[in-house]
Amino acid sequence: MSVLLKAEQVGKRFGGFVALQEVDLELRAGERLGLIGPNGSGKSTFVNCISGDFAQHDGKVTLAGQPIDGLKPHMRARRGLARTFQLPQPFNSLSVLENVRVPLLFAGAAGESTRRAMECLEQVELAGKSQKLPRELTQVEQRRLELARAISLRPQLLIADEAMAGLSNAEVDQIIALLLRLNEAGTAVIMIEHIMRAVTAFAERLIVFVAGRKIADGLPREVLALQEVEDAYLGKQ
């Protein structure tokens, strides 16, 4: 399959602190990638470099062969890069339906925005709550709303940044099933997660970050068996 996302030597410093250094990463179209690492390992920093939240960083990023460095996040979103946040960030004064319509209004799909937004809500099983406000939703429903909003523009790549944090086992299973359905429809997914059960159930490839560096990249079973990965999580004896 063709390369969808290519990051070359991506790095980010905050003053003297190096949060991310020389990360190379390739993601194929339609791939399911798990990105793990201890807190502070640079996972979210990497996502913020890719999504455009951090406009200035070292290295190069291309999406579907086109460089996206320097593009604002909204331009990257329109090129097919969607993301969710660690904490759900809905538009609280807008209804569930309007939350999902907003991206469509600015993507040249205003005329069919209601229909397409409802289709997205049906995909995440929130259609029945389309007229509610986000604060009336449960935590897992807010996560699903976030996903519905992210997929409304039919992205090529979805970055799910800890989309399962704080959820029960059953709710985690719901989100995994949802992400698998999206992936089957052709969307490549990068799952950043601390819940190992979710990562191993979902990802076909696993990358491990430690202290801002990529230390492992391969099949989940093989990567999790590596001594340096175990050391990173549990410490050295």
Added chain:
Amino acid sequence: MSASALPALPASDATRHLPFWLGAFGVAAAVFLALKLIGNEYGYYAGYFILQYVVLASAWNILGGYAGYVNFGAAGFMAAGAYTAIVVRKAFGLDLIPGILCAAAFAGLLGLGTGYLTLRLKGVYFSIATLCLAVVLQTLVVNWDYVGGSRGAYIIRPMTMPGFSSYGEYIFTVMLVLAVIAVGVGRTVEHSRLGRGLQAIRDNERAAEAVGVPTLRLKLIATTLCGALMGVAGAPLPYYSGYLNPEAAFSLSYAVNAIAMPLIGGAGTWLGPVIGAVLLGSLQQAATVTISSALNLWIVGWILVIFVAIAPRGILGWFGKR
């Protein structure tokens, strides 16, 4: 719910907006006729006072209410409009209506420029920047002899206007039309893609940007519209009083009222600023006539404190309209 059982799609723009415009011009005509029947010149001046705040509050609401960017510089934009009217009168001999158009253009550009310089700031930093703009403009005007400097400038207005019983009636009518336009612009923004984008920015700017909303562009459109309408609110001011000095043009009461009125009526709705302006404007007029205009800001301050405490979403919030 299936896609076939969706909430109805919005009607076409013309169908959606026609009842509003008919209603707005109907209310305006009723107000005009009521004052005409009363036949008291003071009614026109009091009406003008309230209506200028309808325009100012509606203008503030576009950036502050929908996008959540609190502009403390309303007095600066209003004064920019007022002094533009003076400049075009003095330089080109143009009257009130061309003066209003020029004021809209200049204050709109000023809003756009301010936006470029300040919109990367957020929260209180943006507010302080807009406050500074008013201070900078006031300093410029105070030191600009062409518009009278600190002495102020006079505009000798005609005693009568053809088709109107008095100049007071004329300038009131002009402000009435401007108020209808300002409210209409606010309502159009609210129901447009721009309004949805601004609401998304207010709720969560980072998330809005992440889902494809061009946040900076929308905020620049909002600052331009907001500035233009504030300039429009100020342009007739020298014609209203016949004299304008920097102290009056940059009065704190404009900045305070521009914020307090939408907050009290219900910010983020087109109707809220109208309710707030009519309520607070009337109270201030009543205080001016019965006690002293020195009480105006005192009244606004107390009402604002009370509303923040018991009705933070304004009067419309009581009725679940927001």
